[in-house]
Amino acid sequence: MSVTILIPTALRSFVDRNSEIEVEGATVGEALGNLATQYPDLKQQIYEDDVKLRGFVNVFVDGTNIKKLNGLDTPVASGATVMIVPAIAGGC
C-alpha cells in the first residue's frame, strides 16, 4: 500500500529536494526502509544502524508520534501520511 512521507527541509537535499515522497509499505518501518533504499544518502542521516533510527529523528503517522504507537512496527493504512520530524535541542 502507498503512503506519503513528508520530508523536513534539513533532509531534502538527500532526496532530490522533494518535500514529499510516495512509497510502499505496510508498516512505518517498511515505508522508511523503502525510502532509505531509494535514497541511500538519506539512510545515513536518519538511521543509526540498519534498523534503529537516530535519536533526534521522530516519526508521526497522521499526526501521532509512533513512540505512542508501536514504533517502527506501527501499521500504516493506504493513503496515510508519515512525517519525519527532527527534535531540536542545544545550549551553552
Added chain:
Amino acid sequence: MLKLTKDLASAIRAAGAAAYPNECCGILFGREENGDHVVTALKPIDNARESGEQYHRFLITAEEMMEAELEARREKFEIVGFYHSHPDHPARPSEYDRDHALPFYSYLILRVAEGKPEEMTSSRLRLNREAFDSETLEINP
C-alpha cells in the same frame, strides 16, 4: 548568509532578555535564496527543558516541530533555522549545540549578558557534522 529584518532581530533580542537567566528559543521561518536563508517570520517556542536546566539548555519538542512543519507547508514557506540565547556565554555554538544540530539549518545565537542582549551570530553545521561554519548575518531595515 542569514538575512533578517531589524524588527525580527529586535524581537529575538527582546525574547533573549525576557527569558534571562534562562535560554529562549524559537523557529526561523522563511525561504532559501541561492543558498542564503531569508527569514520572514519567527515562531517563539516555550523552552521544553526542565526548569532547572533552562539556564544552559533548550529543547523544541518533536510535537512543536511537527506543528511548525505543517504550518510552514500551509503558508508556503520553510523552516530555515532556529534561534536561541546563551545567557552569560559567548554567541558561538557549543559542543552541545553541535551534538544536537542538523546540517542545512541556520543556528542563530544571541549572547545575553547580565540580562542585556548583546552579540548575535549565525552558523551552519557541516554535512559531516564535524564543525559549525559561521555565516554572515545581514540585518536589513
